[in-house]
Amino acid sequence: MALGVQPGDAIGVISDNRVEWHIAETGIQLCAAVNTPRGTDVTDEEWRYIFSHASVQVAMVETPQELKRLNRLRADWPALKEVILLHGDVPPGDAARTLADCEALGADYLSAHPDAIAGREKALHPDDLFTLIYTSGTTGHPKGVMLTHAQMMSQIRNVPLELNCTDRVLSILPIWHIFERMFEVFTLSRGVCTYYTSIRTLGDDLQNVEPTFMGSAPRLWESLHHRIVQGIQRAHPLRRLLFHTAYGLSRWYRASLTAMRGETLSPPPARWWVRGAWQAMHALRWLCVLPGYGFFNAAVLEAVRQKAGGCLKATISGGGALPPSIDAFFRTIGIDVLEGYGLTETCPVLAVRVAGKKVRGTVGPVIPETELRIVDIETNEILYPVAPGSSTAGTDQKGEIQVRGPQVMKGYFKDPELTRTVLAEDGWFRTGDLGAVTWQGCLRILGRCKSTIVLLNGENVEPEPIEARLRQCPHIENVAVMGQDRKHLYALVVPDEKAFRAEGHPARPLAELAADQEVHRLIWDEIREAQRHPGDTGRHPAIHAIRLLPEPFTRGAELTNLFKLKRHVVETKYADVLAELYALENPGPTQRKERR
Amino acid sequence: MNGEETLILHAVDQALLALMIVIIMFGMGAGLTVADFRAVARRWRLVAIGFGSQFGLMPLLAFALAWGLRLEPAHAIALILVGTLPGGSTSNMFTYFARGAVALSISMTTASTLAALFMMPLLLHIYTPMFAAQLAAHGVDGTAHEFVIPVGNIIMSLVLVLVPVIGGMILRRYSRGWAKAAEDTAGFMAMIVIVYLITSTFIRHFSLVLTTAPQVYIAAITVGLSGFFFGFIVSRWCGAFPIHQRAIALETGIQNGPIAFAIILLSFDSIALKNQMLWLGILYSTFIVITSSVFTLWLRRRGQRDWEITKNTLVHRRLFGHHFVSRYPPAFVPARIRHDPAQGGLEETKRDAGT
Structure with a gap:
């Protein structure tokens, strides 16, 4: 306020997770201003766009390094009045203030105007903006999502997680991301202590903090799974045997438990006596396995759980599909992964698995105060929920997920036209995701409406599950499956440099690896092997050919901040490679080049 | 003594049992370090409460049950023997899951195993004379004969049982990795062997299940349960905190069953007597697994917030x-x-x- 910030002014904060972020956030909220956050990995282009689009008045940057970048871009932002540095010293000659300066200024201002904060608080309306978050969505310019105080409060009210002041949350997501942002407020409201970590220190921090809860993207669970499996492979053969016994018993035990609780994906048999017999069989198996499970759970699986700190009550995964095998693994060793679903536009949580409805392969039922419907993409007919008196239940019908509830955004900032395309007058928001509702009322996510690849023969293919399966190959770091309007599917593969190095191959840049015929063959064999065992991905057309890419996919460029693939970016960047691949279908002069 | 009568455990079973005892005790030793002994000294106050509960309360409970239920002398002696046993490593695992103080549990196991060398003979000497006299008067199979509690044999068996513990500790001293594997394997093997022994005995001697007097079942179940209950109450009265109460209760109720088998097999000579005593030991071992699992779950739920x-x-x-x-x-x-x-x-x- 001392700097002249008015209610509703946009404050841009470019910083990663740190305690000063919270101080800054508290300050901004007390001024009733709007926090427009982003991480330091923001690209210059995005930064330029966001600050000018939001007409940011005051900028806060994390370190002198960001300050230097800011000064370079500053000419484009006439509205920018003040710059505050969160950490480090201001280089001489720069007009920026440090956070300590601001605190001192604020203290002076408060002693002169003791009612200033209360006044702003009183004037604040639930529909006023809490934050403006720019999503680097999978298409076009970043979009400014307007989220209000009321929306944030509805999340705190409705997110069905039971945490209290003895819980320790280990945080690894960027704080400016909506899930983490909401979760921070949520945990503060419950008195939970949050500890920050990073990918590099995660292993140690799990042991030090012994978290009781973690929320993260599927990537983290993949890497944790990888770490545990590696630990087991390196263990004493006897211990390995014990683990496999324990794992097998636990799988039976939990499969029966799941069936008895009605948490299976497919509904139980319809005829009552078949269902009775089926339930009885499961009860019997459950009883038989119970003593052995009890022992092995205590003696072996507990030690495995210790690798994740040993105190995890549950974990939450969102921001992308969790590969079913990983989900099953954590479930079996006794760590519940509650998969959830949400978008920045919905502040973000829409659905999450809850006790009694932990159905694997789904994201659970929608949270309270939220309505859900499934709409046919072609006919716009409402498939779920069905009109009263209808003969079908409307379950297991695939269509676009649409939601209505207190957490749905106000709209895109300064873009009513775009807002109209997703947010209807009556409050229904189009998520752009495909889904279906299971027989218990849990939501299944079945891909993006737009990522669906339609092959030349009209077959629809969801590339995400195929990619998730292929990413589990040891030598593949990332992969993009393409083939819209083509005869076959193609894959662009980023070889896993670390895996090659770990196997004793001399350290080589990715570009060299990608050019190596040997590497190409190895990965091609792996992919063919993976396709022979599609696992949970189900049957799909085979991948016809692959190309290795000389550069990894990076966050902010080809990947969203939650590591989702931005297909259109990959498509444009590797247009020539794709053209080469597609040319294989129409044999011509270009085919020669393919055989390097 | 009837020469034709056979032991309820076959020669193979006995060999298996012996192997199991060695492995279990070895595994227990593999988990122990000198630091654990030092920890006993540091926590002497709590260990003393546990000691009182294990060697004061539990034998008394066993005696009271044997006397109150009018058990046959052989069963009575076996019950008292079970009551005087030191704690085993099983209780440490249960304590962990009951969210009790595992360190205290380990200290108590260590202390009681050492103390058992002189406490067990002493306690048997105090509590069993009445039943030994009954035995001498009526005999196991109806004929009167001389009977005394073989104190010397019992001490010898205890020493024998402790040898693998020392072996395990030596292994731990030289290789942590192998010791860890030995510790895990011990639990695993013990479980398989005990399940095998119990099922094979139950199947082969099913008539025993039917002919055994209900008092014997009551005694076998109650001795563990009352150990839990009174261990919990007494440690509470003594002002121990919940986390320690849970450890002491479990340590009191869960005894080192294999030692009882070793003593029975090695110290007594009448086969009929051995049979009756072994049978009670088997019943105790069977029921304690169930009761302690249930008790642990109860403690775990009760102690959730504390923990x-x-x-x-x-x-x-x-x-x-x-x-x-x-x-x-x-x-x-x-x-x-x-x-x-x-x-x-x-x-x-x-x-x-x-x-």
Whole structure:
């Protein structure tokens, strides 16, 4: 306020997770201003766009390094009045203030105007903006999502997680991301202590903090799974045997438990006596396995759980599909992964698995105060929920997920036209995701409406599950499956440099690896092997050919901040490679080049 | 003595049992270090409560049950023998899952196993003469004959049982990895062998299941249960904190069953007597697994909040230094742990934890 910030002014904060972020956030909220956050990995282009689009008045940057970048871009932002540095010293000659300066200024201002904060608080309306978050969505310019105080409060009210002041949350997501942002407020409201970590220190921090809860993207669970499996492979053969016994018993035990609780994906048999017999069989198996499970759970699986700190009550995964095998693994060793679903536009949580409805392969039922419907993409007919008196239940019908509830955004900032395309007058928001509702009322996510690849023969293919399966190959770091309007599917593969190095191959840049015929063959064999065992991905057309890419996919460029693939970016960047691949279908002069 | 009568355990079973005892005791030793002995000295107050509960309370309970239920002398002696046993490593595992103080459980196991060398003969000497006299008067199979409790044999068997423990400790001294594997394997093997022995005995001697008097079942079940119950109550009276109460209760009720088998097989010579005593041992071992699992689940649920607070406080101290005060809303901390220094929940009750 001392700097002249008015209610509703946009404050841009470019910083990663740190305690000063919270101080800054508290300050901004007390001024009733709007926090427009982003991480330091923001690209210059995005930064330029966001600050000018939001007409940011005051900028806060994390370190002198960001300050230097800011000064370079500053000419484009006439509205920018003040710059505050969160950490480090201001280089001489720069007009920026440090956070300590601001605190001192604020203290002076408060002693002169003791009612200033209360006044702003009183004037604040639930529909006023809490934050403006720019999503680097999978298409076009970043979009400014307007989220209000009321929306944030509805999340705190409705997110069905039971945490209290003895819980320790280990945080690894960027704080400016909506899930983490909401979760921070949520945990503060419950008195939970949050500890920050990073990918590099995660292993140690799990042991030090012994978290009781973690929320993260599927990537983290993949890497944790990888770490545990590696630990087991390196263990004493006897211990390995014990683990496999324990794992097998636990799988039976939990499969029966799941069936008895009605948490299976497919509904139980319809005829009552078949269902009775089926339930009885499961009860019997459950009883038989119970003593052995009890022992092995205590003696072996507990030690495995210790690798994740040993105190995890549950974990939450969102921001992308969790590969079913990983989900099953954590479930079996006794760590519940509650998969959830949400978008920045919905502040973000829409659905999450809850006790009694932990159905694997789904994201659970929608949270309270939220309505859900499934709409046919072609006919716009409402498939779920069905009109009263209808003969079908409307379950297991695939269509676009649409939601209505207190957490749905106000709209895109300064873009009513775009807002109209997703947010209807009556409050229904189009998520752009495909889904279906299971027989218990849990939501299944079945891909993006737009990522669906339609092959030349009209077959629809969801590339995400195929990619998730292929990413589990040891030598593949990332992969993009393409083939819209083509005869076959193609894959662009980023070889896993670390895996090659770990196997004793001399350290080589990715570009060299990608050019190596040997590497190409190895990965091609792996992919063919993976396709022979599609696992949970189900049957799909085979991948016809692959190309290795000389550069990894990076966050902010080809990947969203939650590591989702931005297909259109990959498509444009590797247009020539794709053209080469597609040319294989129409044999011509270009085919020669393919055989390097 | 009837020469034709056979032991309820075959030669193969006996060999298996012997192997199991060696493995279990070896595994128990593999988990022990010199530091554990030092820890006993540091926690002497709590270990003393546990000691009183294990060697004072439990044999008394066993005697009271044997006397009150009018058990046959052989069963009575076996029950008292079970009551005087030291704790085993099983109780440590149960304590872990009951969210009790595992360190205390280990200390108590260590101390009681050592103390058993002289406590067991002494206690048997105190509690069994009445039943030994009955035995001498009527005999096991109806004919009177001379009977005394073979104290010398019992001490010898105890020493024999302790040899693998020392072996395990030596292994631990030289190879941690192998010791860890031995510890895990011991539990695993013990479980398989015990399940095998129990099922094979139950199947082959099913008539025994039917002919055994109900009092014997009651005694076999109740001795463990009352051990849990009174261990819990007494440690509470003595002012132990919930986390220690849970450890002491489990340690009191769960005995080192294999030692009982070793003593019965090695110390007594009448086969009929051995059979009756073994049968009671088998019944105890069977029921204690079930009762202690249920009791552990109950303790776990009951201690959930305590444990969460304790754990959180411990993590805070580890991360932020020993003098960090973790604050909780006053109503949040249950009254029973409000003054527990290990919780450090409220500022005014915060003391040096000394752990």
